[in-house]
Amino acid sequence: MLRLRECVLSRLLSSPPTSPICSLRRLLSATASPPISPNPSTFAVEEYLVDTCGLTRPQALKASKKLSHLKSPTKPDAVLAFLSCLGLSAADVAAVVAKDPRFLCAKVEKTLAPVVDGLTGLGLSRPEIARLGSLAHSGFRCRSIVSKLHYYLPLLGSFHNFLRLFKHSSHLLFSDLDKVVKPNVVFLHECGLGDCDIAKLCIAVPRMLTTNPERVAAMVACAERLGVPRGAGMFRQALQAVAFLSEEKIAARLDYLKNTFGWSDAEASIAVRRFPSVLRNSNESLKRRSEFLVSEVGLEPASIAHRPVILSLSLEGRLRPRYYVIKFLKENGLLDGDLSFFTAVKMTENVFMEKLISPHKEAAPHLAEDYATACKGEVPTNFRFI
Structure with a gap:
């Protein structure tokens, strides 16, 4: 048997x-x-x-x-x-x-x-x-999983989104919907966030829905103190940036930004309001970008503060390679007009190739190859300047 x-x-x-x-x-x-x-x-x-x-x-x-x-x-x-x-x-x-x-x-x-x-x-x-x-x-052997999925699926938009969140926060199936999750969602709605915004926020910050509602309120207050009010276009990013960071850590990060980029209090405030995620960048990442953008490219600190999204771009995969192309074109008299570095790095890859690489196939036949090599973190001989 x-x-x-x-x-x-x-x-x-x-x-x-x-x-x-x-x-x-x-x-x-x-x-x-x-x-x-x-x-x-x-x-x-x-x-x-x-x-x-x-x-x-x-x-x-x-x-x-x-x-x-x-x-x-x-x-x-x-x-x-x-x-x-x-x-x-x-x-x-x-x-x-x-x-x-x-x-x-x-x-x-x-x-x-x-x-x-x-x-x-x-x-x-x-x-x-x-x-x-x-x-x-263990969550699957609790019949309450059905009622919880019934609530989460419309909120998060899809089962795929639910799984992405659940993999990082299994508390979703064990937190009290009525006392914790729903009050947090209602409060976030009151802050001007729609379901789509809440889904993006929670995927980035998995514990947001299941943490104590009082703590969520404290995070919102912190984002507002940084100058990003509820309902503002950058509010979700601001909330994401300060989530689960203490006041001391945020203050220390602001001090590091000011010291690293030479910003005044006002310039640091502008940078954070326009790109709150800068608070999440590591010190090493910020230092390397400062050394490149200020010391090598020659950008003014105030200019970076007013366009802080540049700090989110890949240093090796985007900023350096495009700077090398612009410098090469200028030094060889191939660049018409006064193209700013900010404009060049904001272009999509296709537009950058179309406007700054393809037109110079005859004058600089190796430019596309050298640019591709630079995007891999290497510096071709043609891009090395004395």
Whole structure:
């Protein structure tokens, strides 16, 4: 009988799934006749976890401590059959069990099957439900997952967005919707953010929805003190920039900006209002950009403060290569007019190629090749200036 059960489970874990619930009931019926009557005294949980669930020996030893009450493989067999019919691979099943051993004790007909039915009713496909099952672990064996997905999917715009957020903040399935999540969403709406803005904000700052509402209010107040009021176009970026940063860290970052770029208080304020994300740049990144833009390119600090988005552009992949092209063209008399560096770096790649590379194919036949090389972080001989 034990061999029969193992053969059936092996077939379940290796065969292509069909309808999860129907296949489950059919296959479980197959294992039930003739009935299996395992000897409780011979059921070894650790061995079951290794041989049937695919856990490593250390994983099984740790997991077995949470399953010591099991006297029979009946429930685990049913759960494994269910997960297999749902579409989880053997590796996915092993990961779920290792992360949440008590998943093997879930009630299939009373919990797991209704969850799948509910998620299907929300429009999730079977592969999407299987993906959620492989990630949600204990959250998937709580029927409240359906009501929470019913709320999150419209808010975040898609199941894909939900998964992106959930991977970094599993608290989504365990936080109190009425006391925490919904009050935060209402408050963010009051601050002028739409659902799309909230989705982008939360994907960038995963804990935003599940943190204490009072703390979210404090973050909003901090963004406003930086000169970015609610409803402003840069408010979401400002909120994202100050999220979970203390007042001391923000003050220290402002001081570093002023010292590194030679900005006054007013210029630093302008830069932060126009590009709040500058507060998230690392000190090393800011230092290298300052050395290049001020010392090498010769830009005035005030000019950078009024166009701070330039600090978000790749130094090696965009700023340096385009500066080399402009300098090369100017020194060889190939540049008509007085093109500013700011204008050049704001161009899309196609426009930059069309306006500054392609017209000089005859006069500078290697320009395109040299520019491509520079974009990889190398400096071609033709671009080296004394």
